[in-house]
Amino acid sequence: MTKARTNTEDYVRMYRQMVRIRAFEDNANQLYLSAKMPGLTHMYSGQEAVAVGICEALTDEDRITSTHRGHGHCVAKGASFLEMFCELLGREEGYCRGKGGSMHIADQAHGNLGANAIVGGSMGIATGAALSAKRLGRDFVTVCFFGDGATAQGLWYEVMNMAALWRLPVIYACENNGYSEYTKTEEIAAGSLTARAEAFGIEAHKVDGQDVLAVNDLARKLVERARRGEGPFFVELDTYRYHGHHVGDINRDYYRSKDEEAAWKERRDPIVNFGKWLESEGILTAEELVAINDEIRAEAEAAVAYALDAKYPDAGEVDMHVFAGVEHALPYIDGERT
């Protein structure tokens, strides 16, 4: 841990938010394994310090774009368990009325412009949001989360070029968890990622993505500078994905070893290590840490129980929300006047 103690409340909130993400993911994984969740999902466990370190530097006005591995970003940006679990289970009370699911969860009220199931698919959206802020004279900053795999998409280089040309308030946050789906990143990425951003004249940083204070410290500085018009920025965050590419990717010895996974979990877990630091600094006692974990786990389990019993959308909703301002799309596209 890198920083001396300055703000107890912030630290406790960061710890809680990381625990919330882990608790959410553990429950989501169980829902999948017990066949209670339709489809599949991608676990964020292990990467909590990235989402929390960055989102704790943002306001609700600030925007993020998220990824297929997006539950962590969603929780960190302020979403509630209840509406998230309802969404994962396709229920009417979900953030997207069950129409998006795990890979498209969006939370407009907290500035989350949505997860995206196309790898790198939100890079244009994030950069466009930053263009909107600049053009409309609004001071929100946009953080574009993506993984190392997305750095292979051409779209990133197109939008970085424009973001740099027009000095847009966007921060590209690359969560390098070492694996591009089922392939080691070193097998798909030539050269260095930071050098790619630097080629556009974009200031690039590399930070330990398991250290929430280091991430937050850097994020605060960059967000404020982006707000002042000094963006864009690029940050590469070294982190690790505890689960497979998705919840069903269980036998993964062919691309990474159990020893490697165990080493990260034992030595570099962002929650355990931050908890130890909070204890050593006298901010929280061991009992308080346990109490926080218990309380959040109970909240997550209650939300799951609620969501499992929650109502599915009515069949009549299937052609709603296709178009803004049109109640039902099917008669509309056939020319029925409204």
Added chain:
Amino acid sequence: MTREITLAKAVNEAIAEEMRRDPTVFLMGEDVAEAGTPFKVLAGLVDEFGPDRVIDTPISEPGFVGMAVGAAMTGSRPIVDLMFGDFLYLVMDQLCNQAAKTHYMSGGKLKVPMVLRTNLGATRRSAAQHSQSLHALVAHIPGLKVAMPSSAYEAKGLLKTAIRDDNPVVIFEDKLMYQDKAAVPEEAYLIPFGEAAVLREGRDITLVATSSMVQVARQAAETLASEGISAEVIDPRTLVPFDEATIVESVKKTSRAIIIDEGHRNFGVTGEIASRISEKAFYHLDYPVQRMGAMDVPVPFSPALEDLTVPTPDAVAERARAAVRGELADAA
């Protein structure tokens, strides 16, 4: 007051009027500012609105279309200029996976009020990658609206409606018609989506034509009229939404229909409209609904070949005569 202006001028006026009315509207694309596009459609807009609202982009179609999606989600109303319709293939993910689905996937929480202006049309001797008419591609995707102006009048009214729409709208202009003039009111007006225009009334056959093919159908109707065949000409004006009722009612009256569209015939707009007529006016039909689209080949460069690929007034008239005579060329 009405005056005659070109389709290019009509587009320019529509954008200028909406940019004056709404400060959140802005324009972006390749060579849209000082150059005013290769077709000079946007000439002068940068002088009035400045480079912050008329933004020249790098040649990065997926990048700037994706940025338009994000800008639209956060309070702006971008108009994106896609220089050639053929470049749609470059932007399909941003348009079809992102823009089209965002409102639905978010359960109605996020809106994408953006306009993608592009063009269609062959016979400009531009060969296979600058001549395609790809509107069927986007009309296939739920969540996108698709407008097909057939004259300066429609171009202005439909574009203004598109800019005010809260959804992604793709509008296709016929690049061969930019210098064609039509009567356009000086006063502001809008053309609502989903309302076809009956351009000529007739008894014997209905010619449904889109965009560039409207003038082809009108010329064919003139020829047919001189032979005593009365053709009704209908321009749907938008594909999504589609004014099915006006077309079905017309065919119930005429009992025959030819659909003319510059997209490829195979699996395209003509087949879709023909199918709707067959479903909704089956007992009224005296003749199989005919489809006339671009020939199902890549658009060739040589003028001697290219001109063979697009429906002509003569070909439409010939098909109409056969229909009225009841000659079944293909039926078993």
